[in-house]
Amino acid sequence: xxxxxxxxxxxxxxxxxxxxxxxxxxxxxxxxxxxxxxxxxxxxxxxxxxxxxxxxxxxxxxxxxxxxxxxxxxxxxxxxxxxxxxxxxxxxxxxxxxxxxxxxxxxxxxxxxxxxxxxxxxxxxxxxxxxxxxxxxxxxxxxxxxxxxxxxxxxxxxxxxxxxxxxxxxxxxxxxxxxxxxxxxxxxxxxxxxxxxxxxxxxxxxxxxxxxxxxxxxxxxxxxxxxxxxxxxxxxxxxxxxxxxxxxxxxxxxxxxxxxxxxxxxxxxxxxxxxxxxxxxxxxxxxxxxxxxxxxxxxxxxxxxxxxxxxxxxxxxxxxxxxxxxxxxxxxxxxxxxxxxxxxxxxxxxxxxxxxxxxxxxxxxxxxxxxxxxxxxxxxxxxxxxxxxxxxxxxxxxxxx
Amino acid sequence: xxxxxxxxxxxxxxxxxxxxxxxxxxxxxxxxxxxxxxxxxxxxxxxxxxxxxxxxxxxxxxxxxxxxxxxxxxxxxxxxxxxxxxxxxxxxxxxxxxxxxxxxxxxxxxxxxxxxxxxxxxxxxxxxxxxxxxxxxxxxxxxxxxxxxxxxxxxxxxxxxxxxxxxxxxxxxxxxxxxxxxxxxxxxxxxxxxxxxxxxxxxxxxxxxxxxxxxxxxxxxxxxxxxxxxxxxxxxxxxxxxxxxxxxxxxxxxxxxxxxxxxxxxxxxxxxxxxxxxxxxxxxxxxxxxxxxxxxxxxxxxxxxxxxxxxxxxxxxxxxxxxxxxxxxxxxxxxxxxxxxxxxxxxxxxxxxxxxxxxxxxxxxxxxxxxxxxxxxxxxxxxxxxxxxxxxxxxxxxxxxxxxxxxxxxxxxxxxxxxxxxxxxxxxx
Numbered sequence: 043x044x045x046x047x048x049x050x051x052x053x054x055x056x057x058x059x060x061x062x063x064x065x066x067x068x069x070x071x072x073x074x075x076x077x078x079x080x081x082x083x084x085x086x087x088x089x090x091x092x093x094x095x096x097x098x099x100x101x102x103x104x105x106x107x108x109x110x111x112x113x114x115x116x117x118x119x120x121x122x123x124x125x126x127x128x129x130x131x132x133x134x135x136x137x138x139x140x141x142x143x144x145x146x147x148x149x150x151x152x153x154x155x156x157x158x159x160x161x162x163x164x165x166x167x168x169x170x171x172x173x174x175x176x177x178x179x180x181x182x183x184x185x186x187x188x189x190x191x192x193x194x195x196x197x198x199x200x201x202x203x204x205x206x207x208x209x210x211x212x213x214x215x216x217x218x219x220x221x222x223x224x225x226x227x228x229x230x231x232x233x234x235x236x237x238x239x240x241x242x243x244x245x246x247x248x249x250x251x252x253x254x255x256x257x258x259x260x261x262x263x264x265x266x267x268x269x270x271x272x273x274x275x276x277x278x279x280x281x282x283x284x285x286x287x288x289x290x291x292x293x294x295x296x297x298x299x300x301x302x303x304x305x306x307x308x309x310x311x312x313x314x315x316x317x318x319x320x321x322x323x324x325x326x327x328x329x330x331x332x333x334x335x336x337x338x339x340x341x342x343x344x345x346x347x348x349x350x351x352x353x354x355x356x357x358x359x360x361x362x363x364x365x366x367x368x369x370x371x372x373x374x375x376x377x378x379x380x381x382x383x384x385x386x387x388x389x390x391x392x393x394x395x396x397x398x399x400x401x402x403x404x405x406x407x408x409x410x411x412x413x414x415x416x417x418x419x420x421x422x423x424x425x426x427x428x429x430x431x432x433x434x435x436x437x438x439x440x441x442x443x
Numbered sequence: 444x445x446x447x448x449x450x451x452x453x454x455x456x457x458x459x460x461x462x463x464x465x466x467x468x469x470x471x472x473x474x475x476x477x478x479x480x481x482x483x484x485x486x487x488x489x490x491x492x493x494x495x496x497x498x499x500x501x502x503x504x505x506x507x508x509x510x511x512x513x514x515x516x517x518x519x520x521x522x523x524x525x526x527x528x529x530x531x532x533x534x535x536x537x538x539x540x541x542x543x544x545x546x547x548x549x550x551x552x553x554x555x556x557x558x559x560x561x562x563x564x565x566x567x568x569x570x571x572x573x574x575x576x577x578x579x580x581x582x583x584x585x586x587x588x589x590x591x592x593x594x595x596x597x598x599x600x601x602x603x604x605x606x607x608x609x610x611x612x613x614x615x616x617x618x619x620x621x622x623x624x625x626x627x628x629x630x631x632x633x634x635x636x637x638x639x640x641x642x643x644x645x646x647x648x649x650x651x652x653x654x655x656x657x658x659x660x661x662x663x664x665x666x667x668x669x670x671x672x673x674x675x676x677x678x679x680x681x682x683x684x685x686x687x688x689x690x691x692x693x694x695x696x697x698x699x700x701x702x703x704x705x706x707x708x709x710x711x712x713x714x715x716x717x718x719x720x721x722x723x724x725x726x727x728x729x730x731x732x733x734x735x736x737x738x739x740x741x742x743x744x745x746x747x748x749x750x751x752x753x754x755x756x757x758x759x760x761x762x763x764x765x766x767x768x769x770x771x772x773x774x775x776x777x778x779x780x781x782x783x784x785x786x787x788x789x790x791x792x793x794x795x796x797x798x799x800x801x802x803x804x805x806x807x808x809x810x811x812x813x814x815x816x817x818x819x820x821x822x823x824x825x826x827x828x829x830x831x832x833x834x835x836x837x838x839x840x841x842x843x844x845x846x847x848x849x850x851x852x853x854x855x856x857x858x859x860x861x862x863x864x865x866x867x868x869x870x871x872x
Binding site (some may be wrong): 165321 | 587646650651652653655656657660661662663664666667668670671672673674675676701761787792795798826835838839841842845846848852853855
């Protein structure tokens with residue numbers, strides 16, 4: 043994966059460390075260290091939040107002068123209990139692990155959607171909208187059509203891919219033809235999708251008969267992803283892994299992928315070299331949209347089953363943080379998706395056991411990405427970290443770019 | 444950076460009917476086509492208007508007096524035809540280029556007018572409520588969009604307005620509940636907006652983090668931290684910590700007595716008046732003061748600004764922090780200005796509508812205000828139409844601001860251009 047981490051349009055041949063690096067460590071190792079440090083720092087921030095909000099710590103603080111150790115032990119036990127519940131909920135049992143994987147499933151696909159666009163120099167904030175568009179079509183095929191087993195699931199998945207690809211393709215098309223900035227268009231399309239879904243769920247075509255709340259019929263059993271032995275984990279997870287392999291192949295082994303990366307690295311140079319930048323934008327957004335649409339099918343055909351207005355939850359937005367943490371590489375995205383899936387699953391357990399709100403995991407995720415995006419800050423805290431060359435450089439570009 | 448329509452030289456020709464560049468022609472046909480479609484929809488609505496008289500209620504809550512009854516179909520038809528004439532005049536180049544903006548505005552008014560006649564035919568439409576609600580919904584949008592204008596004119600992209608809103612709303616609710624002082628609540632909200640702005644400034648200006656990434660992350664962070672504090676502190680002691688006092692309306696003597704617009708514009712809360720002032724102040728500061736000139740300079744060409752001795756980073760910090768005050772106040776509107784209590788993720792995407800308003804308003808305070816008012820109008824119209832029961836689904840109307848923004852950035856209606864160095868960190872060599 044060494045070629046993944048550079049943003050240069052170098053041919054895929056793995057060149058072993060061209061320039062001597064300051065630390066002697068390969069750049070993926072340095073990035074890994076920075077990511078690990080970011081996670082540690084985020085856990086520290088989380089610990090502080092837990093401590094200041096803990097009742098027992100507050101009581102102990104009341105007599106801090108008399109028995110300072112009480113405060114410290116109360117703080118330690120509050121943090122320890124919460125993080126223990128978090129870890130057990132994420133990895134503690136088979137159920138916990140399958141729950142983590144279930145949570146990770148759509149995050150990986152959504153993250154890939156953001157990563158792929160990112161490598162093409164596009165900022166896809168619209169995974170949420172593309173996911174919803176995919177979920178709408180997949181759910182409709184799932185509950186309104188009645189096809190034989192096997193075929194039904196495949197058709198429903200394809201419908202989801204199509205929905206997402208269309209929602210994403212519009213963005214690429216507008217960018218290529220009119221120069222409309224993809225960040226603005228994707229943000230707006232997210233809300234269009236949210237309201238479209240809300241409206242559809244009030245129509246007779248989508249709303250479950252006899253219900254007044256926004257919920258569709260349950261998708262046919264034939265159109266559901268197969269579950270793994272009574273857990274919530276479903277076949278969608280395998281598709282996530284396959285999607286990651288596909289994106290890796292597309293970016294690193296195919297001609298189109300080379301063009302996408304070249305355009306992402308330098309659009310002007312690519313145009314001069316005879317590549318069609320507009321075509322690259324459209325392809326990237328269509329594929330990215332389809333990936334997000336796949337995440338939509340995983341939600342509606344695997345986890346939720348009826349289509350509701352909460353089908354996307356915050357997966358589309360979390361996908362952005364997943365892609366950022368994964369630094370735009372397929373492997374990184376899978377790992378980041380697994381981490382965030384584990385945090386989500388563990389967070390639920392933590393809320394149950396220690397009443398620490400689930401929203402703490404949202405804070406953790408934001409802080410992790412914030413630190414990862416600012417390696418200079420992490421390095422100023424952990425002095426021992428070696429310097430990176432080209433430091434996972436996020437492309438800096440403005441609205442006009 | 445459009446590929447199909449390269450920037451044409453601005454009309455150097457003396458006469459309006461001078462030879463037109465091919466790119467301008469394409470653009471005129473495209474824009475004119477969109478205008479014509481809207482005009483024809485308006486006319487179509489007029490044709491299908493039935494129910495005789497449309498009644499508009501001019502004073503909020505008064506169902507007996509001050510009603511304006513007009514023949515619905517006739518008015519709608521007149522407006523529809525006027526709209527078609529406006530679109531046709533643009534399409535056929537019958538008016539000078541410099542007036543085309545007025546034509547678009549005329550078309551917009553005709554379209555909305557025809558739509559209202561259609562919707563209100565045979566019913567009573569609460570017009571005063573419509574404008575009252577427009578102003579209510581627009582207030583945070585205007586403040587947020589102004590904050591965005593300040594940041595982006597200085598070259599820092601701010602898509603974290605949503606996050607600043609959330610933190611401002613939370614802080615205002617908390618401080619108002621604990622101190623029982625609205626003034627303290629507003630000041631604290633502004634301060635919390637500045638704290639968020641400081642995060643934006645430090646990470647974008649000092650640590651050179653990509654500003655779109657940063658904006659997204661800050662929104663997630665604000666969602667998480669307000670959600671956490673709400674669950675952990677505020678909710679368990681809601682009667683103590685989440686009972687902010689809603690700002691009361693302050694009547695401005697004299698002005699509030701103007702018929703129709705008086706009660707709408709001048710019987711409002713202090714926050715709404717602050718919004719009027721903010722629009723004027725931001726416009727004045729950006730275009731009439733030295734600081735404003737420097738803000739615009741570092742947003743357009745930081746290197747040139749640096750060459751003449753302007754401290755680029757310092758100006759950017761000051762602009763982003765000042766914008767934080769506006770965004771924080773905008774957030775306060777949600778709790779102490781409107782809802783009367785905080786709830787999780789209560790700003791519901793308004794920060795992103797503010798971003799849209801800023802873009803639709805072409806990075807200009809007045810433009811942003813007009814766009815925000817339009818978005819507020821659409822939002823309020825949606826709830827009004829639910830009440831008088833029109834067949835238009837409310838969700839489709841709620842999409843209007845977002846679709847309008849996409850149409851705007853796609854260059855279908857005018858060209859939008861961001862400050863040149865917007866989003867690019869400045870690094871001295």
